[in-house]
Amino acid sequence: MLAGKGFKNVLNMAGGIKAWDDPVAMGPQEQGLALFDGAESPENTLLIAYSLEAGLRDFYLSMTEKVQSIPVRDLFQKLSEIEIKHQDRLFDEYLLISGKRVDRDSFDKQIAVFAVEGGLTTDEYITLFKPDLDSPGDVVSLAMSIEAQALDLYSRASERGGDERSKAVLLKIAQEERSHLEQLGQLFNDL
């Protein structure tokens, strides 16, 4: 159908979703989008993305206190440190786009952490993916699933129209989430 309607390069993915062995996203198209309601400016979009990263970092840190296995505890610690780097990146982008001179502490005070990346709560992620929290592989898989959900959320948010600058910011973050997924894939391979 597409090929006959002027689409120049139509690529059919052989095997469809069944052949896709990378992390997937779940849930309806609207899931998590309410997080961006009323915050359509690029600055606020970055603020929300930053708060979602903070939520995920808090989650990983809280897990270091809950798990018994030392390797898994170290892994959660490492994942929380990775999130700091993601936050650094978003903060730099915020400074660039807003042109504001704000220090990190003041910036941190602006954010409200109520969800983690991808727009779900930590309990929802645990319920959804049911990881074995003694298994490093399961923990990295959980982290990859959260990043996949985040990539999906930012992509869907970018489709909502509105401010073109916000759309560009959302697409850029989505692309970065893809690279986060690749990093975690490497981490998984190194276990």
Added chain:
Amino acid sequence: MRWRQFLTPVTSISTDKAKNIMADQNPEAFNLVDVRQPREYETRHIPGAKLIPIAELDKRLDELDPAKPTLVY
């Protein structure tokens, strides 16, 4: 009869090739379309895919850029 519809090739690619395309390009550089039903999409979908069920595709083509590579599953 729309002969062009039958003469324009649709290439089938492996998931590895699709992953390479997604990894190498900005999300704005390609269309990624899930043409299954909403319930199937909700269960699992490729991150970043746009849901346009096959039955709605002809009415929603304006949501896609025909100049970009379009990955469909």
